[in-house]
Amino acid sequence: MRSLHTLALSSALVWWLAGCSTPPAPRAPTAPPPASRLTDEMAHDIAIHALGLVGTPYRYGGNTPDSGFDCSGLIGYVYRARVSVAPPRTVAQLSGWGQPVAGEQLRTGDLVVFGKGRAPHHAGIYVGEGRFVHAPSTGGTVRLDRLNAHYWSAQTVAFRRP
Known part of the structure; x- marks a missing residue:
């Protein structure tokens, strides 16, 4: 009886160890980040310039620090000033500009576009550490603001890399 019990325990141990030695399932390869016309240095300059405009008044249709900014006017002003690139003027057009970027591949200077499908309603410039x-x-x-703030985390968001 004792040998039968020992045999059962040995079999269970071998089965359990075999399960532990099973190699983990292969991970899906992470797609490379999309190509960009902007260098890392240019993207950094965009973020720094955008941060320097914090506090500028909002104005619908505004696209300069003197007149104020709306969201797409801010993006256009920063991109033209720092990298001589003229992005589209409307949020709807910005939502198709550049290449889509996965959230885990965000870098400074990428665009953050809020809204669903063909009805985006707001955009900003990602500046790092979950902020825009x-x-x-x-x-x-x-x-x-932070992407994980209560209001923004409840929005549909897409990321674009010009």
Whole structure:
């Protein structure tokens, strides 16, 4: 009886160890980040310039620090000033500009576009560490927000790399 019990325990141990030695399932390869016309240095300059505009008043249709900014005007101003690239003027057009980027591949200077499908409603510039600069609304100013803030984390978001 004792040998039968020992045999059963030995069999269970071998089975358990065999399960532990099974190699892990292969991970899906991570896609390389999309190509960009901007160098890392240019993308960094975009983020720094956007941060320097925090506090500028919001103005619908605005596209200069003197007149104020709306969200797409802010993006256009920063890209033209830092890298001589003229992005599209509307959020709808910005939502198709450049290449899509996965959230884990974000880098400074990428665009953050909020809204669903063909109806995006807001955009900003990613500046790193889960933060973005944007011109939010009438009566407000250009500000720095977190993607994981309650309001923004509830929005549909897409990321674009020009």
